Amino acid sequence: MALSQSPPPLFKQGLPARLRMLIAVIAAIGMLYSDLHFGMLKPLRQGLAMVLYPIEQLLILPRDGVIWFSRYASAVSDLVGQRVTLERKEIENSDSLLQVEQLRIENESLRSLFDLRKSIKHKTIAAQISHETRDAFSNRIVIDRGSQHGLAPGHPVINAQGVVGQVVRVSPITAEVSLVTDPSLMIPVALPRSGLRSLASGTGDGQQVELKYLNINAEVEVGDVLVTSGLDGLYPSGLPVAKINRVERAGSGQFPRITSTPVAPIGTLQHVLVILIDQELIPPAPRELDRPIPKARSEMNK
Amino acid sequence: MKRTMLGRAPTTSMITGSIAVAFVLEMLPWGGFPAPDFLALILVFWNIFQPRRVGIALAWLLGLLMDVHAGSLLGQHALAYSILSYGAIALHRRLLWYSLAGQALQLLPLFFLAKVIVVLVHLFFSGVGPIWTFFVSPLLTAALWLPMTIGILNRLNRPQSSTAAIGR
Numbered sequence: 001m002a003l004s005q006s007p008p009p010l011f012k013q014g015l016p017a018r019l020r021m022l023i024a025v026i027a028a029i030g031m032l033y034s035d036l037h038f039g040m041l042k043p044l045r046q047g048l049a050m051v052l053y054p055i056e057q058l059l060i061l062p063r064d065g066v067i068w069f070s071r072y073a074s075a076v077s078d079l080v081g082q083r084v085t086l087e088r089k090e091i092e093n094s095d096s097l098l099q100v101e102q103l104r105i106e107n108e109s110l111r112s113l114f115d116l117r118k119s120i121k122h123k124t125i126a127a128q129i130s131h132e133t134r135d136a137f138s139n140r141i142v143i144d145r146g147s148q149h150g151l152a153p154g155h156p157v158i159n160a161q162g163v164v165g166q167v168v169r170v171s172p173i174t175a176e177v178s179l180v181t182d183p184s185l186m187i188p189v190a191l192p193r194s195g196l197r198s199l200a201s202g203t204g205d206g207q208q209v210e211l212k213y214l215n216i217n218a219e220v221e222v223g224d225v226l227v228t229s230g231l232d233g234l235y236p237s238g239l240p241v242a243k244i245n246r247v248e249r250a251g252s253g254q255f256p257r258i259t260s261t262p263v264a265p266i267g268t269l270q271h272v273l274v275i276l277i278d279q280e281l282i283p284p285a286p287r288e289l290d291r292p293i294p295k296a297r298s299e300m301n302k
Numbered sequence: 303m304k305r306t307m308l309g310r311a312p313t314t315s316m317i318t319g320s321i322a323v324a325f326v327l328e329m330l331p332w333g334g335f336p337a338p339d340f341l342a343l344i345l346v347f348w349n350i351f352q353p354r355r356v357g358i359a360l361a362w363l364l365g366l367l368m369d370v371h372a373g374s375l376l377g378q379h380a381l382a383y384s385i386l387s388y389g390a391i392a393l394h395r396r397l398l399w400y401s402l403a404g405q406a407l408q409l410l411p412l413f414f415l416a417k418v419i420v421v422l423v424h425l426f427f428s429g430v431g432p433i434w435t436f437f438v439s440p441l442l443t444a445a446l447w448l449p450m451t452i453g454i455l456n457r458l459n460r461p462q463s464s465t466a467a468i469g470r
Binding site for chain 2: 017018020021024025027028030031032035036041045048050051055056059060063131132133134140142169176184197289
């Protein structure tokens, strides 16, 4: 090794570093564009994701172990208390569940009387949140179900409290979900109290949801609940999305600034439900992969 | 002032091992915490001490892997890392004459630049700006330069009984 040492680095061999950087930069930018516009790199991403998946799972094992152990070790009194509240809740719910069933039958017969299209009941699939993505500005989580289980971009994700978000990217065994706090995700919402419709999207701080383009005179108050309006044909209507926590009245020519907090708190290892919408109902994929519903924004600006 | 030097050339397995460790650290479930960019750190280290073995091409490839893991657009980190790597290679002759703290200070803008590139690409393609905690990460990365460099240098400057090649 010592004998066959290369000549002193006075004259560099190979391509100069500047040229190398230029090639790398051009390749990276080319990649960015093709990832955005053509979707040619999907197999590459999915392949690499499959390679990384076992490592990722291995790395979150200790964390899961800690969470599991702390749950296991929770005191008996806690569990008894939890059981009592759950039982009470079940009794409360059973009453309304029966009512719902009755209403559903009644609704169906009424609809058939009026010759309306039957409301669709979608298949759902339960999934578990495995981790948050490393990308600090997109509020995304990864769940442990993927295209193998029938998930596709566009499927709404909910939990017991309300809307969690929307599937934006799938690999065979995992899927990325944009949370409602993601600024790039727009959800058509309605305010049941005042009957208004609007669009909700994240503010970007990962905590809050903003109501966009509401009338200055809109009757909105702190404490109002936003529910999905179902106008996009993706989210079933009437699911709670967020609760308004601040209303700033607008000056002339401005939209009022209305922020709200999501109703569905997100934690790791929680269970969520993915609603498997019929593929025909999902609108054609937007040009940009990273903006789930960009069309809504441009239409509202017109 | 003394120039920072490696006692002997690192083996290829040591370079790969250290990069693998950095990647694993990167993949820990950090959640929203502005974790330091371990991969950028180790890349810059080898770019500076072994610029001919760890170059821009490797940085680009590792960036691509990061893109897949982070769920960002493909090419976002690849772009940032290749520019970072170029910056480190351009600096490498001068940098070694500084003290370790001085080196960290010199590298801070470089780490910052890499972060800003990721942010700008994101801003350009999806119109969403960063939150301020995002910029804490380069500070932590630069701060980690000291312990990491001391650690690796200690390892390489320790006398070794085996007949490994003595570089430089």
